[in-house]
Amino acid sequence: MRLTFSKMHGIGNDFVVLDCRNDAFALDETQIRALADRHTGVGFDQLLSVEPARDRSCAFYYGIWNADGSPSGQCGNGVRCVAAWLHRAGALAIGEDVRLESPSGPVTVRLLSANEVTVDMGEPDFEPVASGMAFVPAADRYIFTMTPGSPPGPLAGSAPEAGVVSMGNPHAVVLIDDLADPSLAVFGPAMSTHEHFAHGANIGFVRQRDRAHLQLRVHERGAGWTQACGTGACAAMAVLHRRGDVDNRVHVQLPGGTLRIDWAGPGHTLWMTGPAAFAFEGTWPVPASSDETAG
Structure with missing residues (x-):
């Protein structure tokens, strides 16, 4: 065949x-x-x-x-x-x-x-159950600190926060200053299979340039590091928008190119625009x- x-x-x-x-x-x-x-x-x-x-x-x-x-x-x-x-x-x-x-x-x-x-x-879903989370974070329903079981390295030592959201698949978004941090090579795969997630998760590391421009790397569950992740770009924008850190239109730069994400907030659907x-x-x-x- x-x-x-x-x-x-x-x-x-x-x-x-x-x-x-x-x-x-x-x-x-x-x-x-x-x-x-x-x-x-x-x-x-x-x-x-x-x-x-x-x-x-x-x-x-x-x-x-x-x-x-x-x-x-x-x-x-x-x-x-x-x-x-x-x-x-x-x-x-x-x-x-x-x-x-x-x-x-x-x-x-x-x-x-x-x-x-x-x-x-x-519409982005910030309920923990939508991302298959095994527990509800105590301090906030969508932000938690990755300390238990974290791998060694600069990222783990600083206990970064991760915003969790579902875009039809589970995402955790970590705000970081240096996307070239070598510890990402360990931290991305480890976080993707972390015990917090019942079925694993896509992990996005995002650097914010300003209120309309983000840079992103994503370790996808089942695929590893990819040149681009459309739902990951949506998740990054949604998490930062919920925190009040970005405007309603954001351009997300990934290793393979740039996507435009538009979201007006709760009660509205999120739109993603890009090439194929x-x-x-x-x-x-x-x-x-x-x-x-x-x-």
Whole structure:
């Protein structure tokens, strides 16, 4: 069996997109990991499947899997790529608002051009349970200090605060002065799997330049350090906005490029705007599934 795919990226956050509108998604975790391998497979941060919608109010459904084969609830850069893919497939027009169904619920997308998409990401959810937190912070319901179990290094020694928010997937946002701090290499993965989070979390380290500009690095659960994280940019803006530190429009610079995030605060949905790009098309020989190998 050979699998036809599109390779895409949103400011460096890269994806393999599969057309599952007529044929059901059929890869297991072992096959996803093989496809994700950057040396022997195709390579990606997330795998996206475009499928018929389950929700009748939506035009299509998109599934999301991390490089380690685990499922994900939402992907900001990914949904922009899905919208651009649908446009190239003739299923979405420029200027048209369309509801797409994600694993965490519907989102509205609008194509500004063939390769520029704005997405209604919903309202940020600061309730700890939404991020799978195993406890409620005593001092505040969305800010807590990472002291228990912290790894060694300058960051752990300063006990940084982390703002926790769900954008359809769990995020913890740490405000930091130096994004090149070498302890991030240890602290990011450790925090992503910290006991505070029942199912892990995406960890964003953000440096604030001013009220309208942020710099961000994200360690994604199931994928590791990525060139960009759309929901991470949304989470960083939402946490700092709730603290009163940023305005209603913020440009977030990530290693792969910049996203624009607009949020007017509680009672309003958050919008993310950025590019989506095609890299190449290809076919991949699918290895036997783990069940077939075991049999």
